[in-house]
Amino acid sequence: MYINGVYCQDYAVVFDTQIIEVGDVEIIKANYPDCFVEDLGAGSLLFPGFVNTHVHLEFSSNQTTLQYGSFVGWLESVLIAREEIIQGSTLEVIKGAMNAMLSSGVCAFGAISSYARELEALATTKQKVVFFNELIGSNPQSIDALYADFVRRIEESSCYPHITPAIAIHAPYSVHPVAIVKALRLAKEKNLLVSSHFMESRAEKEWLGGSYGEFKPFFEKYLGVSSSLCSKEEFLSLFRATPTHFTHATQIDEEDINTLKSYHHTIAHCPRSNRLLGSAPMPLAKIIEKEIAFSTATDGLSSNYSLNILDELRSALMIHSDIQLSTLADKLIESITKSANAILGLNGGVIEKGRDAHFVLLRLSNLPSQSALLSLWSILHNERASRVYVDGEVVFNKV
Numbered sequence: 338m339y340i341n342g343v344y345c346q347d348y349a350v351v352f353d354t355q356i357i358e359v360g361d362v363e364i365i366k367a368n369y370p371d372c373f374v375e376d377l378g379a380g381s382l383l384f385p386g387f388v389n390t391h392v393h394l395e396f397s398s399n400q401t402t403l404q405y406g407s408f409v410g411w412l413e414s415v416l417i418a419r420e421e422i423i424q425g426s427t428l429e430v431i432k433g434a435m436n437a438m439l440s441s442g443v444c445a446f447g448a449i450s451s452y453a454r455e456l457e458a459l460a461t462t463k464q465k466v467v468f469f470n471e472l473i474g475s476n477p478q479s480i481d482a483l484y485a486d487f488v489r490r491i492e493e494s495s496c497y498p499h500i501t502p503a504i505a506i507h508a509p510y511s512v513h514p515v516a517i518v519k520a521l522r523l524a525k526e527k528n529l530l531v532s533s534h535f536m537e538s539r540a541e542k543e544w545l546g547g548s549y550g551e552f553k554p555f556f557e558k559y560l561g562v563s564s565s566l567c568s569k570e571e572f573l574s575l576f577r578a579t580p581t582h583f584t585h586a587t588q589i590d591e592e593d594i595n596t597l598k599s600y601h602h603t604i605a606h607c608p609r610s611n612r613l614l615g616s617a618p619m620p621l622a623k624i625i626e627k628e629i630a631f632s633t634a635t636d637g638l639s640s641n642y643s644l645n646i647l648d649e650l651r652s653a654l655m656i657h658s659d660i661q662l663s664t665l666a667d668k669l670i671e672s673i674t675k676s677a678n679a680i681l682g683l684n685g686g687v688i689e690k691g692r693d694a695h696f697v698l699l700r701l702s703n704l705p706s707q708s709a710l711l712s713l714w715s716i717l718h719n720e721r722a723s724r725v726y727v728d729g730e731v732v733f734n735k736v
Contacts, residue, residue: 339384340688342671344711349374350383352694354728359688380704382715384670386444386685386695386727387646388677390467391532391584391605393637394448394455397434398425403639405613408538409551415639416559422639423454431458434644438635439464439733441645442697442722445683447532447582449505449637453490460497463727465695467681468494469505469532472512472520475566480516487520491529501682503530506581508537509572510544510552510565517572521579530582530682532605536569536593537585538616545569569593576600582680584634586624587616594620594627603630603680606672608653610636618656625660625668632677633669646673650716666713694729697722 338348340359349365351357351372358365366374377383399422404414435458438446445465448455451473459466470490474483494502504524506512524531536542543550548564556562573596583597584605597604606619624631633653635644650669657665678686685695699719705711725733 338688339382339670339674339711341675342667344382344708346708350688350696352729354694356688356690356692356694358690377698378700380701381723382699382701382711383688384442384697384699384715385674385678385688385692386725387442387673387697388632388681388683388686389438389443389446389634389644389646389673390582390632390677390680391607391634391636392434392438392446392448392644393450393639394431394434394458395426395450395452396422396637396639397430398422398427399639400642405640406615407551408614408616409540409555411614411640413555423452426455428458431455432461434638435459435462435464438644438646439725440721440735441647442699442725443644443646444695444697444725444727445678445681445685447503447634447681449532450490450494451507453493456494456497456500459500463499463730463732465683465685465693465727466497466500467503467530467683468500469503469530470494471505471507472516473507474516475511475513475560475562477513477515480513480519484516484519488523491523491527501530502527503532506531506533508534508541509567509569510541510556512566514567514571514575517575521575524579531576531579532582532584533576535572535583535586536588537611538614539588542569542588545572570596573597573600576602582632584636585611585616585619587611587619589620591623594623594629598627598629603632603676605632605634606653607634607636607641607649608656609642609649610640612652612656613642614640621653621657621665622659630676630680631672632680633672634677645721647716647719647721654713654716663710663713666710666716669716670712694726696724696726698724 540551544552
């Protein structure tokens with residue numbers, strides 16, 4: 338059993354919808370003589386429920402429509418095919434995407450949404466959802482109309498008991514600073530979590546740093562503008578008093594890292610999305626060194642080929658060769674359990690009394706020779722979860 342980064346052998350957990358007690362199995366049996374104790378068998382590892390903090394479900398119908406290899410090329414293909422992909426992301430398609438996450442152990446996720454069309458599908462899931470209503474728009478003349486629709490979507494997403502409304506600022510290059518200030522004021526008033534894409538590509542870095550690079554002809558062509566709305570420093574300064582979950586951060590430097598730490602921000606690491614869109618890997622070793630909390634997330638099927646969180650961890654293992662392998666594996670498991678739950682303000686993430694009873698059962702066919710490598714073996718040798726519990730109920734069983 339994985340408890341706060343430690344693998345505890347011969348442990349048991351008592352639960353209903355929440356965890357009642359955790360401890361040595363013999364002590365648990367003595368304290369609860371009338372309870373049925375299920376022996377999960379040799380090679381079984383019980384984890385807290387996994388959390389995917391950043392996923393775009395409204396693009397779940399994409400497979401071969403969007404362009405990969407270049408961020409600007411991908412973004413242009415999104416503008417061209419957005420409506421086609423969203424229309425194709427039907428109720429059943431989105432349910433399939435959520436089930437794919439569930440089968441990999443994801444008991445909760447942060448859904449980034451531009452239109453709130455996926456709420457009907459989200460209403461059917463047992464998974465916990467933090468619903469990030471996305472604000473996007475750089476034209477000053479349209480701010481009021483866009484903001485009104487944004488507020489309407491926040492109110493709409495507040496009507497479901499397992500869905501927590503939240504705010505997403507799309508990116509520093511796509512949201513006017515005036516709109517950002519209004520949204521952050523609303524976040525403070527309503528105590529809403531905030532997320533934002535940040536420094537995802539070299540094109541973004543060059544645009545924010547001096548209004549040059551690949552973004553310049555893109556913005557001139559589609560928006561008729563030739564200069565950035567703000568610099569990266571000006572953008573980050575808007576979030577000084579609002580701890581924010583920034584996604585990607587592949588182009589951040591030492592100064593950015595220090596700013597993120599000083600403002601108590603967190604980061605969502607999406608390695609497969611970054612690779613497919615032609616971005617460099619996030620400087621994860623520096624993030625770990627500075628003790629900045631991070632999650633590992635899948636992003637959406639607009640920039641990934643699966644929403645399997647275990648696939649994402651395997652990719653991260655292969656990308657970050659500058660981090661010792663078993664240390665990295667331990668950090669990655671933490672990034673989808675304790676850290677991710679804390680980032681989204683959820684009550685899971687740790688198997689301890691009073692926490693929600695969300696669990697993931699993984700199995701190893703061969704007993705490991707070294708307990709120090711359990712995180713690594715768990716990631717490498719589990720394509721899917723063997724069993725998943727949400728609120729104490731089995732919601733997935735591997736056939």
